[in-house]
Amino acid sequence: MLNPADAPFISQLRGLLPEAAFRPLTDAYLQEPRGRYHGQGGGLVAPRSTAEVAQVIRACAAARVGVVPYGGGTGLVGGQVMEQGPAPLILSLERMRDITVHPSENVAVVQAGAILQDVQECAAKADRLFPLSLASGGSARIGGVLATNAGGVNVLRYGNARDLCLGVEAVLPDGQIFNGLTRLRKDNTGYDLRHLLIGAEGTLGVITSAALRLFARPRDVAVAMLAVPGPAQALDLLALAGKVAGESVSAFELISRMGFQFLAENLPDIRQPFPHPPGWCVLVELGMGAGAASAMEQLFELGMEAGLVTDGVIAQSNAQAQALWSVREHIPEANRRIGSISSHDISLPLSAIPDFIPRGIDALAKIDQYRVNCFGHLGDGNLHYNVFPMPGKARADHEDQREAIKTCVHDLVHQMGGSVSAEHGIGRLKVGDLQKYGDAGKLSAIHAIKSAIDPLGIMNPGVIVPG
Template sequence: MMADAVFLDGLRGQGIDIAPPEPRYLEEPRGRWPGVAVAVVRPRSTDEVALVLRAAHAAGVGVVPYGGGTGLVGGQVTPEPGRILLSLERMTLVRAVDSQSLVIEAGATLEAVHRAAETVGRRFPLTLASQGTAQIGGCLATNAGGVNVIRYGSARALCLGVEAVLADGTVWNGLTRLRKDNTGYDLRDLLIGSEGTLGVITAAALRLFEPPAVEGVAMFAVPSPAAAVELLGLAQGMFAGCVSAFELISRQGLRFLRAVGPEVHFPFAEDPEWMVLVELGLPAGMEIEAAFGALFEAAGDLVRDAVIAQSGVQARQMWELRESIPDANRRIGAISSHDISVPIADLPRFIAEADAHLAGWDVRVNCFGHVGDGNLHYNAFPAEGRSRDSYDSAAVKRAVHDLVVAFNGSVSAEHGIGRLKVGDLERYADPAKLMLMRAVKAALDPKGILNPGAVLAR
């Protein structure tokens, strides 16, 4: 059943805020889907979320949970008519905070989570370029990664418990702040990463961390991805537990930035073929410049040049370069973008084989990403003077993804499945995994009202 006037009037009669969808609710960053929706429903509390889902379940109305709208695989929009968007943007309350944990509602932006942690001198380490817009509920629903996974883990590892409303309006209070709890199935982990298809996360208990006493950033020019992986192992051996980020950047990414912007500061006089951005967070008594200097000396032929940030401004400039690469990619226009992961030790061989695989396609490859956790953005772009339309983008994607699977990797490392990769999941997932996923979906959402069309094919 599609949402109709009677259904919406019933919700209004219970005090639920309902509005026509503004354009921002119907767009997603890559413009792949023109979203549609009957209305945007904006509850103010968990009880109101429960009222909405109870009514939608009874009427069989599809509900698409909407966070900050920053997702890149279309999980937050629906091209099918008759659905309602459920936005938690009004649910931003900090319910509790102490030196170890923070309980906050799902509509709070990631930036607001950071500020709340800072009030008690702590840090919530999940960091995204979109953190001013991305909401913590959406970050958990997609198990967001970001640049600090190597040290702190993804969103799942940073969450102690969640409160969620199930498809029939049942409220599950799983807001435990326990570090250990072996009382049955881990329902928290089931909901995290489910992209709103099993329940709607309304609040979360998050882990907080003591900020490192000393932090710093450096860029290292390396001759190859193999050297980058060796340098990663060396850094982790020298500074165990202190490597906060380790980002691989290619010369092609720098060329795109020089060609189309955004305008950034380039650390080396001549662009190296490969470089890595390294961030260290050290205990008191250690000096950043001395630590990076020791790493440079120990690296030998693994490193050809290095620039150590001498100030906070220079550190931000280095990060701006890395974070501007996706924007430059959008301006160039990819044939096919791939958010993939392979075992870290296999990254150099994967890059070499993928490059060789695509050599005959007349493409430019911009390979960059979080080498510290095996997550690459391996993206193919048209050769200069050619348009994207002159390529078979589906064939390019298939070629890359087939190779990823041959390396026992994942075709969705950090952005999720959404609507974009439903077919990929069907093609590449283990049949037993798909069977179990469908069984869980049928048990928790038997009418299929939660984010229909996302993650699992019908």
């Protein structure tokens, strides 16, 4: 592949696109949130339409120039930055932000550059709900959300990004436009390219628009923070919540005492619900047409009777509910301020979680002494199992142990039938993990699909498939 900085390539693009499509390539486009990677780029373009994206991709294919699609830059596995190889063209979707809501169909047609929070607000104005909820919702863009098949706190009830998308429009690696922006619920006309592009992290094309599913807004919402003896009891409480509230369980988040301690150390202004943090607790949200508060009270009482709940706080107002959610949402920021040695986005069969957590801690103790902050989306089996230095030490003191820590955790996850990438994707960070732990048949198919659809290898080189 050519480096666009080594050829009159940008000048060629200026003959194809309006001047508004060209923006300075600032350092903001070359960084990722964890600071693990610093990318490079030979130029930046920000098209306004799918037709303009197609012109860019056709030009890149003809010149053999690599393309890195760029959404909100919030990805955590390096999929949006490219450190090595010929400098790519960075294709930002930031100017493609149109949102059209069809309330009678419960559908929103959204360009890829639309910010997740803006989509949620537009849906709310039409008295509808777009339920995908991420901590980065104020900056994550829909194209990236779909490209990574993002999850979040409401997967338990509504599913991942994939489950919330009816159709996509995309530009394929040869510049051809895939006109799959259907609002249909049923369409069995051959291979479903929508699902192939969702989760492909920009390696098979650029998603430019999507038709997203909307839902009725729950009229009655109840939120509680419930202390539990341990993860095993938390799972039993999840099953009990299903009996009490059925499909109305919107979120079921696991939080450990370490999470509360990290908040107290780094974000003391975040009001905590318990004067003395329990060893484990769950943040539960129920959303239904009516009766959410009484259902939550019933869950609390039954949980206490069964020995599954030892203490709890049930929000009595929207402000109190937001305060409880604030605790969960600020845990990643508290983690960032301490500085993890190694962070792990993993998933496991639900029944394996209570055994995995202590086994992981015991296995890590054979390497060195660490603090483990385990939290996440218990309802769908997704844990964030992050390893930190002991008090008085820093991440830099353990830099030579990072690979051993990751291998220790991921080997155990794989051994117990889990996945080493639950919701963040593969990006560039986990390419080696995919090769190590991936099923041989799946890997063979991935390579065949990549070669068939992107034979020149220009789409997000080095992501998912080794460069």
